[in-house]
Amino acid sequence: MKVHNPLFALGLVAAAASTSACAQGAGPAPSIPAAVTDVWSDIKIPAAPELVPATVDAKTSALLILDMYPTSCNATARPSCVPTIPRVRSLLDQARAKGMKVIYSAGYTSLNGPTDPVPELARRPEDGLVRGPADKFYSSDLEKLLKDGGITTVVVTGTSADGTVLYTASSAAIRGIKAVVPVDGMSSKDRFAELYTAWHLKNSTASVTRNVVVTRSDLITIR
Template identity: 35%
Template sequence: MTTAYRLRPSRSGEGSVPLHRSAAIVLAILFVGCTPPPAVATPTPTVPTPQPTIAATPVPATANPAVTVPTIPATVAVEIPVKGAALLVLDITTAVCTPRPPCVTSLPKIAALIKKARDAKVPVIYSETTAAGASILPEVAPQAGEPSIKASSDKFFNTNLDQLLKDRGVENAVVVGSASNGAVLYTTFGLNLRGYTAVVAVDGISANVDWPTNFVQWQLLNEPGFTNADNKPLDKQHVTLSTTDKIAFK
């Protein structure tokens, strides 16, 4: 809407504004009313400065250093006093042994060692895994009165194995079974840890393939804190490596 302004001529003697000044005022008002508001500056978007591309530095391929396989001492013959001896037969079951050809191959030797122990009146103690429906293979099955425990790899864990050994006055325990890198390794270490001396018949232990069994032989002789690196026979509270035909109960 446009506002109309009328200029009234001044009368003589009145304190009116001169005509030329009135016109100036009107023009000023019109100018102010018609002046558009100042434009709002639109911010200029900031464009990120492109970063230089750094090429990845190729890592030179280096050959793995050769690994020297340690020598495992030869097995030794041992004569174990009947008093204080026991034979542990670990996990020779349908679930563990049957699927492993090396274990099946070892069955006759384990059976011969069991007979040797029984003939000498040495206690035989068995273990099984917790696998449902598994059973100890008939070739090495326990006789009446021979105990069997169920556990995972360490047969001392949550079982009464230690008490069974103490009740029989055991000092030296012979170990056979499968897997060599499972029940045999961890239970044998458990024997040493609890003060027992262990003899492992290497032809009576097995795994899926031969390599773990070879490694375990070295590990058994080099257990931290229980080392018998030279395979000294019946080294107290350590492991001795033998074979089923070199073990005698006297």
């Protein structure tokens, strides 16, 4: 039989190969679900990441306190944010005692949101303030503030974990800035989001993970 259509000819060859494989006992290829939602309930939650100590140099580091204002960090909006306040306050006290740079963030100016953090984390006139979306490097002068101050390491705290903490820490890491992220200094509306953020920062692409340290506030030393 002459075959003039080359695609049809390739189909005949593939069919013949499949028939031959089945005849030899290879059987059909196993069925793999196309979407993760098809196996959602079968996926096990991975083990918690190992938290490691981190020592930062006050002269070349900055403490970032992101979006921790009263309307976002309270028992109603984000209950898990409330217990992070004393942990972040402890880091803030250490940073101030060592003369380390402190930078706060808030949302876009056009949103007319608050710029002052919760009272326990009060901002001083000399502290930096940037406004932007989840990634605080985007459409803000954060990168310039860090470069002008000779900052090569940032300690990233704030809410929400799966928003501003995840994207700002990742963005810093991609820029070659070391990001130290204390898991007890971040929060979200959903605790799973906090879990996911810790896992992602520890297990993401190498361009992020090589510059990220996942830790706890009491494991951070400011010298």
